[in-house]
Amino acid sequence: MAEQGKTPIPKSQREISKGLHEPHYENQAGDPNNVTKYATSLADARTNNQVIDPGRASRISQKGNSWKPFTIGIKDLDEAIKYYFDNVINPSVIQNGDRIAVPTIYGSPERWKSVQRDGYYRDKKGKIMAPLIMYKRTNIDRNKGITNKIDANFPQNYAVFQQPYSKQNFYNSLSVLNGAKPIKTYQAIVIPDFVTFTYSCVIYTYYMEQLNQIIEAINYAADTYWGNPERFKFKAMINSYQTITELNVGQQRTVKGTFDIKLNGYIIPNVIQKDLNALKKFSSDSKIIINQETTENLTRDRGNNFIEDINTNLD
Amino acid sequence: MALFGRTRDVNLIKTINRELLGDVITQQCSFYKIRLEETTFNLYGEAAGGKFYDGPIIFNCLVERSDQEYPESDLGVDFSWSTIFKFLREDVINAGIQPEVGDIILYNEGYYQVDDVISNQYFVGKDPAYPNEPNPLNPGLSDFGGNLSYIVKAHYEPADKFGITKERF
Numbered sequence: 208m209a210e211q212g213k214t215p216i217p218k219s220q221r222e223i224s225k226g227l228h229e230p231h232y233e234n235q236a237g238d239p240n241n242v243t244k245y246a247t248s249l250a251d252a253r254t255n256n257q258v259i260d261p262g263r264a265s266r267i268s269q270k271g272n273s274w275k276p277f278t279i280g281i282k283d284l285d286e287a288i289k290y291y292f293d294n295v296i297n298p299s300v301i302q303n304g305d306r307i308a309v310p311t312i313y314g315s316p317e318r319w320k321s322v323q324r325d326g327y328y329r330d331k332k333g334k335i336m337a338p339l340i341m342y343k344r345t346n347i348d349r350n351k352g353i354t355n356k357i358d359a360n361f362p363q364n365y366a367v368f369q370q371p372y373s374k375q376n377f378y379n380s381l382s383v384l385n386g387a388k389p390i391k392t393y394q395a396i397v398i399p400d401f402v403t404f405t406y407s408c409v410i411y412t413y414y415m416e417q418l419n420q421i422i423e424a425i426n427y428a429a430d431t432y433w434g435n436p437e438r439f440k441f442k443a444m445i446n447s448y449q450t451i452t453e454l455n456v457g458q459q460r461t462v463k464g465t466f467d468i469k470l471n472g473y474i475i476p477n478v479i480q481k482d483l484n485a486l487k488k489f490s491s492d493s494k495i496i497i498n499q500e501t502t503e504n505l506t507r508d509r510g511n512n513f514i515e516d517i518n519t520n521l522d
Numbered sequence: 523m524a525l526f527g528r529t530r531d532v533n534l535i536k537t538i539n540r541e542l543l544g545d546v547i548t549q550q551c552s553f554y555k556i557r558l559e560e561t562t563f564n565l566y567g568e569a570a571g572g573k574f575y576d577g578p579i580i581f582n583c584l585v586e587r588s589d590q591e592y593p594e595s596d597l598g599v600d601f602s603w604s605t606i607f608k609f610l611r612e613d614v615i616n617a618g619i620q621p622e623v624g625d626i627i628l629y630n631e632g633y634y635q636v637d638d639v640i641s642n643q644y645f646v647g648k649d650p651a652y653p654n655e656p657n658p659l660n661p662g663l664s665d666f667g668g669n670l671s672y673i674v675k676a677h678y679e680p681a682d683k684f685g686i687t688k689e690r691f
Contacts (some may be wrong), residue, residue, distance in 0.1 A: 300641065312598070315598070332601050332632055332678065333599070334600065334679075335600050337683075409596060413623075414566070414568045416568065417568040491552075
């Protein structure tokens with residue numbers, strides 16, 4: 208009866224998710240999603256498949272952060288290519304007396320999108336109009352020659368950024384008088400996975416003269432850093448261009464240029480494993496003054512669920 | 523002298539066909555002929571700066587359409603459509619046109635570039651352009667036979683390629 212009239216508190220997504228977990232090795236290693244006991248060393252953690260105690264210093268709330276977890280996905284690299292084509296290289300050709308911009312598309316779109324949405328490079332009957340640049344990612348190579356995070360289970364290498372301002376520790380003139388220094392907050396980001404992306408590109412034009420113009424523009428931008436300067440830039444390398452002129456029976460004459468872009472990039476994924484294991488935020492050293500501390504019962508955790516009563520031993 | 527296929531017979535066939543194309547079938551297309559004197563080309567043999575045309579000249583014709591096709595490539599779904607246009611030869615000649623490969627035909631808001639020009643529908647198998655005269659044993663051969671049609675095979679081209687209408691903005 209006492210429960211009646213109370214507003215029910217809905218479970219959070221995390222609580223619902225945890226309730227659905229059924230770990231296979233709960234008896235041996237515990238539920239990793241509901242940690243009640245941490246391993247005391249790295250060796251123990253690996254032997255017993257336990258979660259290592261990251262220490263209280265790393266348990267900093269993410270509440271109130273003005274930044275998102277730093278991630279760079281594969282899509283960010285793909286977008287860097289398109290941004291650079293559209294906004295920096297900005298290729299154009301002269302056709303029938305008009306200068307027209309060359310649109311860039313990602314290859315092999317869905318059929319409906321290709322036919323019904325991409326009308327800006329199609330005529331009334333749906334025929335693709337040139338010029339057009341198509342690019343498509345064909346390969347992702349891991350680049351192991353550069354540093355790495357060492358171990359995905361226990362990342363060891365981080366890049367650290369100091370946050371310029373923290374409203375919880377603002378610095379004012381009174382702080383100067385008292386000799387207090389604000390605590391600095393640092394953002395820790397796992398060293399990314401370095402990769403080399405390969406993109407296959409096709410320049411499709413009506414005329415060789417137009418193809419020449421576009422290749423000249425792209426070649427000028429080769430071996431530089433491509434991407435949005437307000438986001439990420441990656442070094443893009445182009446080694447060669449192939450030009451093809453096709454004149455098939457009963458078909459349109461096509462002039463194509465193909466080339467590959469090698470993009471040196473890196474990935475910091477937004478995955479749950481990284482969220483669980485990696486350090487994300489820490490603070491600089493601070494001073495804590497404890498004037499008085501009292502306790503009623505002194506106990507010590509000896510492990511194996513044995514709680515030692517220190518009061519008894521003291522007696 | 524040949525027995526069949528005199529000019530009167532040929533004219534009968536032409537008149538019937540003209541009436542059929544113009545009053546019964548009533549299919550039409552427009553013909554654009556490239557003006558060679560004004561259209562300049564570059565090193566690669568292409569008129570990238572633009573083409574100039576004579577026309578359009580509207581003809582009654584017989585249009586034999588194939589099915590539209592939607593080939594797919596990395597660029598997405600494309601469009602292609604091959605069509606055969608059959609003209610009464612005398613109409614085309616009277617308009618001062620000689621259809622050739624590379625000319626443009628406008629049909630149902632689509633532009634078609636000519637791939638093949640076939641002109642071998644000879645009445646009684648004889649082309650009057652080659653009368654085989656003088657022939658002392660068989661005089662008057664130039665009055666026989668007839669070349670009746672132009673059959674033009676063409677493929678669909680993107681509309682902006684020719685610059686006749688504004689397609690990209």
